Amino acid sequence: MTIPFNKPPYTGNEDQYVVAAMRSGKMSGDGEFTIRCQQWFEKELNCKKALLTPSCTQALEMAALLIDIQPGDEVIMPSYTFVSTANAFVLRGAKIVFVDIRKDTMNIDETLIEAAITERTKAIVPVHYAGIACEMDEIMAIAERHGLFVIEDAAQGMMSTYKGKALGTIGHMAAYSFHETKNYTSGGEGGLLLINDEQFIVRAEIIREKGTNRSLFFRGMIDKYTWVDVGSSYLPGELQAAYLYGQLEKAQEINQARRDIWDYYYSALQQLFKTGHIELPIVPADCVGNGHMFYIKVENIEVRSRVLSVLRDLSIGAVFHYIPLHSAPAGLRLGRFHGNDVHTTVESERLIRLPIWYGMSEGEMEQVINAVVGAVNASCQ
Numbered sequence: 001m002t003i004p005f006n007k008p009p010y011t012g013n014e015d016q017y018v019v020a021a022m023r024s025g026k027m028s029g030d031g032e033f034t035i036r037c038q039q040w041f042e043k044e045l046n047c048k049k050a051l052l053t054p055s056c057t058q059a060l061e062m063a064a065l066l067i068d069i070q071p072g073d074e075v076i077m078p079s080y081t082f083v084s085t086a087n088a089f090v091l092r093g094a095k096i097v098f099v100d101i102r103k104d105t106m107n108i109d110e111t112l113i114e115a116a117i118t119e120r121t122k123a124i125v126p127v128h129y130a131g132i133a134c135e136m137d138e139i140m141a142i143a144e145r146h147g148l149f150v151i152e153d154a155a156q157g158m159m160s161t162y163k164g165k166a167l168g169t170i171g172h173m174a175a176y177s178f179h180e181t182k183n184y185t186s187g188g189e190g191g192l193l194l195i196n197d198e199q200f201i202v203r204a205e206i207i208r209e210k211g212t213n214r215s216l217f218f219r220g221m222i223d224k225y226t227w228v229d230v231g232s233s234y235l236p237g238e239l240q241a242a243y244l245y246g247q248l249e250k251a252q253e254i255n256q257a258r259r260d261i262w263d264y265y266y267s268a269l270q271q272l273f274k275t276g277h278i279e280l281p282i283v284p285a286d287c288v289g290n291g292h293m294f295y296i297k298v299e300n301i302e303v304r305s306r307v308l309s310v311l312r313d314l315s316i317g318a319v320f321h322y323i324p325l326h327s328a329p330a331g332l333r334l335g336r337f338h339g340n341d342v343h344t345t346v347e348s349e350r351l352i353r354l355p356i357w358y359g360m361s362e363g364e365m366e367q368v369i370n371a372v373v374g375a376v377n378a379s380c381q
């Protein structure tokens, strides 16, 4: 690929911190860089507790443990998402209840959630697709009316806001991803559990430390640590945290660079939009994005296949995205779709993601746009 779909973010600051972590004499979890990162999130985002994890998947698994999901509980989420959103709860025995998405944002349709609630429902998991917020005020109000937990899958949402609040700081808990395809990476894989409801903090630290009260011990609050609860190993090593720290220092710069690419694509594709050949992403008035993703929508899956094939020949890394979970083999077994699939499948089949990464040059953006304009025009004859 001349222009790959993604390049892992790298600012140049990471090296010194990774080397420092290597030489620090302590590379296991919860060292100096982990603490620095966690403090950065707590301060910058204004959340009660931030805990680094080895992946977003594991942060979601921790959330499922913390809200005590039991076999037979139901969890409501969109079908248009990554498998981990569902798996984290399925691992605890939950049944997944999928509801349709909104055509404009590809996010869960908040107006369909209430009808999907039963006496077994335990949680709602909104996914902020492409870093654009779900309608969180409405979702939180529904959760409150029915006594449900809200776990935000904010894997793509770092640095985005909803009514001025950072994504991930609105639900009871939330998860970020630092996989190399996301806006910030902790060296390939990584994640964060954000806790906004204080009742979960103490137990989260225990579950993350293999079910022991080790973190209280390190803070000098108990004499010796012991096994007190279920748990697993949900701490990343210090090299991961050190890499991430280098990016946190440049968080604004990375965010701005991605938003600039997004803005460039958005204006450069206006002409194609006006011909009616493509649709452009819609950002609701209350939402500010982070340039995580730029997608276009073409007429249908046949047009999409033609466009993608032309772009592949031009060595442009454009790709489609999720196959809806409810139609996947595991989704058929482990979940059900409540209501009608009006938009999930149809909209997912029209969507094409364009290359977007930190460090992309204006020449590369121009090359992408020229290729897309040519490919769409050639495919819509």
Ligand SMILES: *Cc1c(COP(=O)(O)O)cnc(C)c1O
Pocket (backbone or CB within 6 Å): 055, 056, 057, 058, 081, 082, 084, 085, 127, 153, 155, 156, 176, 177, 178, 179, 189, 190, 191
């Ligand atoms: C990337 C992603 C995940 C998984 O993140 P990992 O860090 O790879 O575990 C989960 N949910 C969504 C919506 C994602 O985009």
